[in-house]
Amino acid sequence: MDPIQAKQQMTLAEFRSLRDFIYGKSGIFFSESKQYFLENRLSKRIAELKLRSYGDYLSLLQGGQGSQGAAELKQLFVEITTNETSFWRNPPQIEAFQNIVLPDAAKQARERGQSRLRLWSAACSSGEEPYTLAMICQDLKDTVLRGLTVEILGTDISEKVLAQAQDAVYNSYTLRNLTPEQLQRHFIPMGKDLFQLKPEVKRLTSLRHCNLVDYPAYRQLGTFDVIFCRNVLIYFDEAAKAQVLKGFHGQLHPKAYLLVGHSESIHAFNTGFELLHFSKAMGYRKRT
Ligand SMILES: C[S@@+](CC[C@H](N)C(=O)[O-])C[C@H]1O[C@@H](n2cnc3c(N)ncnc32)[C@H](O)[C@@H]1O
Numbered sequence: 001m002d003p004i005q006a007k008q009q010m011t012l013a014e015f016r017s018l019r020d021f022i023y024g025k026s027g028i029f030f031s032e033s034k035q036y037f038l039e040n041r042l043s044k045r046i047a048e049l050k051l052r053s054y055g056d057y058l059s060l061l062q063g064g065q066g067s068q069g070a071a072e073l074k075q076l077f078v079e080i081t082t083n084e085t086s087f088w089r090n091p092p093q094i095e096a097f098q099n100i101v102l103p104d105a106a107k108q109a110r111e112r113g114q115s116r117l118r119l120w121s122a123a124c125s126s127g128e129e130p131y132t133l134a135m136i137c138q139d140l141k142d143t144v145l146r147g148l149t150v151e152i153l154g155t156d157i158s159e160k161v162l163a164q165a166q167d168a169v170y171n172s173y174t175l176r177n178l179t180p181e182q183l184q185r186h187f188i189p190m191g192k193d194l195f196q197l198k199p200e201v202k203r204l205t206s207l208r209h210c211n212l213v214d215y216p217a218y219r220q221l222g223t224f225d226v227i228f229c230r231n232v233l234i235y236f237d238e239a240a241k242a243q244v245l246k247g248f249h250g251q252l253h254p255k256a257y258l259l260v261g262h263s264e265s266i267h268a269f270n271t272g273f274e275l276l277h278f279s280k281a282m283g284y285r286k287r288t
Pocket of ligand 1: 026027028081082083084085086089122123124125126129155156157158161210211212213229230231232235261
């Protein structure tokens with residue numbers, strides 16, 4: 001068959017080999033019911049690269065560092081990740097961050113003699129989450145955050161979404177949860193339904209590539225007062241989740257906060273975090 005003629009069928013054996021490879025590299029686990037998903041996402045790559053089979057694609061990926069395989073691995077992360085996000089996502093949790101978590105984190109930082117408050121949006125997708133935090137911090141800079149320098153780090157495994165975050169230009173759909181006042185205060189209208197984040201808000205945030213299952217890579221990121229890791233642990237299996245949570249535990253100050261997605265309980269893990277109940281939202285705090 002001409003490789004670019006028709007969508008390649010993925011055999012079960014190919015699916016299992018690719019699934020295991022992806023899991024080993026990213027923690028993302030595809031159950032067998034997701035074979036169609038992987039086939040849909042990767043068939044385009046197979047055609048673009050003019051490969052004959054998914055087995056050939058895996059061999060290419062396994063080529064390793066310094067080869068075409070290393071570059072294709074980055075592209076694989078772009079293809080297989082689900083990057084859905086929006087500003088002010090899960091409003092009750094964002095409000096709990098604004099009204100409870102941030103003031104307490106700022107108080108603790110002052111008590112520890114810190115001059116910087118560090119927030120990490122781990123798996124930040126196209127930037128909506130770290131920039132939501134940046135907008136809040138900008139609004140509270142002369143009150144709750146007075147005297148503290150805020151640093152927000154956004155990281156993701158997909159270079160494509162990081163480039164979008166770097167542009168910081170958004171349409172009204174992803175901005176739908178913002179009030180007209182917030183939109184006006186923090187964005188510059190560019191026409192054609194596009195809005196650019198103002199530089200003074202963007203400046204609070206830096207972006208970098210980081211794979212959450214590569215703990216040695218993010219051990220160097222320093223210590224944080226709050227980590228947001230929302231709507232990504234759902235893609236990991238239990239072992240990868242436990243590994244990532246252990247990593248977060250190591251990167252947080254004592255009594256610092258971890259906010260996960262609303263359907264992502266980490267309770268089953270003996271993680272050294274205590275569960276916090278906010279109004280219509282939940283969060284975690286490192287015990288000691
Ligand atoms: C559904 S988005 C969630 C974005 C944002 N946190 C939110 O809740 O709106 C999930 C993000 O996790 C990223 N991701 C998946 N596996 C990852 C890994 N191993 N390391 C870092 N990021 C990862 C994906 O690229 C994607 O952008």
